[in-house]
Amino acid sequence: MLLHCPRVQVRFSQEKVFLEHEGPAWMLFAEHGGTLILKVGDLHLRETAGAADESGLFLEVDLSPPQNVIQAIEDFAAQQNLPLISLKSPEPECSAPPILAACHLPAQKKFIFAEESRLQVRPTPRGTVEMEVQGAFRARTVPCQEADLVIHLTPGDLAGLLSYLRALARASG
Numbered sequence: 001m002l003l004h005c006p007r008v009q010v011r012f013s014q015e016k017v018f019l020e021h022e023g024p025a026w027m028l029f030a031e032h033g034g035t036l037i038l039k040v041g042d043l044h045l046r047e048t049a050g051a052a053d054e055s056g057l058f059l060e061v062d063l064s065p066p067q068n069v070i071q072a073i074e075d076f077a078a079q080q081n082l083p084l085i086s087l088k089s090p091e092p093e094c095s096a097p098p099i100l101a102a103c104h105l106p107a108q109k110k111f112i113f114a115e116e117s118r119l120q121v122r123p124t125p126r127g128t129v130e131m132e133v134q135g136a137f138r139a140r141t142v143p144c145q146e147a148d149l150v151i152h153l154t155p156g157d158l159a160g161l162l163s164y165l166r167a168l169a170r171a172s173g
Contacts, residue, residue: 001028001029001030001072001073001075001076002026002027002028002029002072003026003027003029003061003062003063003069003072003165004024004025004026004027004061004062005021005025005026005027005040005059005060005061005062006025006060006062006128007058007059007060008020008021008025008040008043008058008059008060008149009057009058009059010043010056010057010058010103010149011054011055011056011058012055012103012112012137012139013054013055014055014137015110015112015137015139017045017103017105017108017110017112018045018046019043019044019045019046019103019105019147019149020043020044020046021040021042021043021044022042022044025040025042026040027039027040027059027061028040028041029076029158029162031080035099035152036080036152036153036154036155036158037150037151037152037153038150038151038153039148039149039150039151040059040148040149041146041147041148042146042147042148043103043147043148043149044147045105045107045147054134055134055137056117056132056133056134056135056137057101057103057131057132057133057149057151058130058131058132059130059131059132060124060128060129060130060131061128061129061130061131061165062128063127063128063129063165063168063169063172064127064169064172065173066169066170066172066173067173069165069166069169070166070169070170070173073162073165073166073169074166076162077159077162080155080158081155082155082158082159082162083159084159084162084163084166085159085160085163086163087163087164087166087167088167089167089171090123090164090167090168090171091164092122092123093120093121093122094120094121094122094160094161094164095118095119095120095121096118096119096153096157096160096161097116097117097118097119097157098114098117098118098119098133098151098152098153098157099115099152099153099154100113100114100115100150100151100152101113101114101117101119101133101135101137101149101150101151101152102114102149102150103147103148103149103150104144104145104146104147104148104149104150105144105147106143106144106145106146106147107147109141109142109143109144110139110140110141110142110144111139111140111141111142111144112137112138112139113137113138113139113140114133114135114136114137114138116135116136117133117134117135117136117137118133118134118135119131119132119133119151119153119157119161120132120133120134121161121164121165123168127172129165129168133151
């Protein structure tokens with residue numbers, strides 16, 4: 001499943017890294033090696049982040065047109081056997097503890113990751129959704145192929161996130 005992302009930023013002040021996506025970006029919801037992931041690829045290094053910058057993964061996800069998003073969520077959930085919860089009125093925020101949140105930087109041969117982090121999702125006044133992952137990120141030197149960000153979630157947490165996104169899309173349509 002793909003959802004449009006008008007904004008994608010990765011900031012790690014300790015590593016002096018700031019990544020963004022050029023042009024239209026898409027968040028891929030997929031199963032990868034038995035793990036459920038959210039992924040945005042093709043990120044580009046923009047500048048070094050200052051020490052005062054907040055570190056984490058920051059995304060904006062578009063839920064329009066609502067009917068297409070709802071259908072995509074329901075189809076993906078059915079394919080992955082994820083039970084969606086019917087939410088009449090979505091809460092102001094949804095959160096989950098990712099199994100892993102990470103970013104690959106091939107040019108620097110860095111893998112920046114957090115095994116203990118928090119994904120927070122909330123609607124914006126613009127009719128989109130902000131997704132933010134913050135935690136204790138650290139870096140390792142490893143060869144990697146693509147500058148991307150990935151968020152690994154348990155099936156239960158992904159089902160909860162998809163239920164929340166579906167409820168927001170329904171409320172906006």
